[in-house]
Amino acid sequence: MAKTAFLGLGVMGYPMAGHLVAQGHEVTVYNRTTAKAEKWAAEHDGAFAPTPKEAAEGCDFVMSCVGNDDDLRSVCLGPEGAFAGMKPGAVFVDHTTVSAKVTRELAAIAAEAGIGYVDAPVSGGQAGAENGVLSVMCGGSEADFAKAEPMMAAYGKIVKRLGEVGMGQTAKMCNQICIAGLVQGLSEALLLAENSGLDGEALVDVISGGAAGSWQMVNRHKTMLAGEYEHGFAVDWMRKDLAICLEAGEETGTPLPVTALVDQFYKDVQTMGGGRWDTSSLMARLKAFM
Template sequence: MARVAFLGLGVMGGPMAGHLAKNGQSVTVYNRTYAKALDWAETHKGQSAATPREAAQGAQFVMACVGNDDDLRSVCLGDDGAFSGMQTGAIFVDHTTVSAKVTRELAEIAAQKGIGYVDAPVSGGQAGAENGVLSVMCGGSEADFTAAEPAMQAYGKIIKRLGNVGAGQTAKMCNQIAIAGLVQGLSEALHLAEKSGLDGEALVDVISGGAAGSWQMVNRHKTMLADDYDHGFAVDWMRKDLAICLEAGDDVGASLPVTALVDQFYKDVQKMGGGRWDTSSLMKRLKSFD
């Protein structure tokens, strides 16, 4: 049994921490809204803490799944931050999707304190977190990754180290770029089918088993055809991620024209009041032109 701290109990972090507890780890949780930490601790027979530092004290592994770069800095740094409470040799595992820049910044600070660091953003959405079948993309030293991997197996189906610190976040950006293009293509296909009088379900039955098939097609086409966008990852969060993608592309000289275009389409969705709709709402944008 390892002593683990988990910082951030949102739709992803709450279930992930729950899997750690179910897997026999001793888990202490922190959440900005303390009542949520208390509720989690009661439900999962764990412990709650009022600050990240308190949660991290004595933990071998400190996991985080918060909102953005600033949120991550706030739970790591300062007198009440996790780094202030972590012991030498402990490992910080960040499951937040953030920039590679802040990842390397925090990893350097952690190293100065004798703390290991693994950036480990996840893919699979809320359902993947609840079912413990997330894909985990990792960056960090081989030693830190090897030490942390058994704990991550509580909620990860695929866990892979892709390089040193920052590699996990870069891989997650590639994931988001691929999703953005796929969702736009699927939206246009279903929109054309509807405008042409085709049965959308019948169309998907025909094309999903071939080269056009994708996770998005299988799992989102029904709700898209039903004009229902209350599922999965929100547009506001996707735009946050795509901004990181575009910045990363500029940093290394990568051309990302489709990503830039779809980012603007998501901006249109936000203007429609759809910031909390899921990413498949690109279909809603197309319908708005009818």
């Protein structure tokens, strides 16, 4: 059993923190909306704290899953931030999807205080978090990763170290680039089938087991064909991630033409009022532009 804090109880963090309790760890949570932290504590027989610092005090591990670079800085830094409450030798594990730049910045600050740091963004969505089968992409020292890996196994089906601090975030950007291209291609294929009089379900039955198959095809084709998008990973969050991808592309001199194009397609979806729709709503954009 490890004394642990979990910062951020969104659709991902809420169940992830619960899996830690289920594994026997002593968990204290923090959330900007205190009512959600109180609800979690009541459901899981855990504790909640009014600040990240108080949640982190005396903990062996502090996990975070917040919104963006600024949110992460706010829970880590300052007199009420988690770093102010963490003891030397403890490890901070960040599951937020943020830039590698802020990751390295915060890891350097943590190191000065004797705190380990692992960047560990996740893939698998809300369902993956609830079922404890996330893919966790990690960056950090071998020693820090070795300490944190058993903790992350509580909600990770795959937990893999990919290099030093920042490499986890870089891997997550590669993941998002792949998803963006896949969803656009799937949207175009399903719409062509529909407009040609070909049964979309029958099409997917045939091609999903071959080279064209993907998680997106298997798990999203039914809702795409039905025009249902009120679920899943929001377009607003995807655009945040793609902005990080494009920034990384500029920094490394890597051309990302398809990513840039699909990012603009998601901007169109936002203009349509679909900022909270699932990323598969690219099909709705295609239909709107017919």
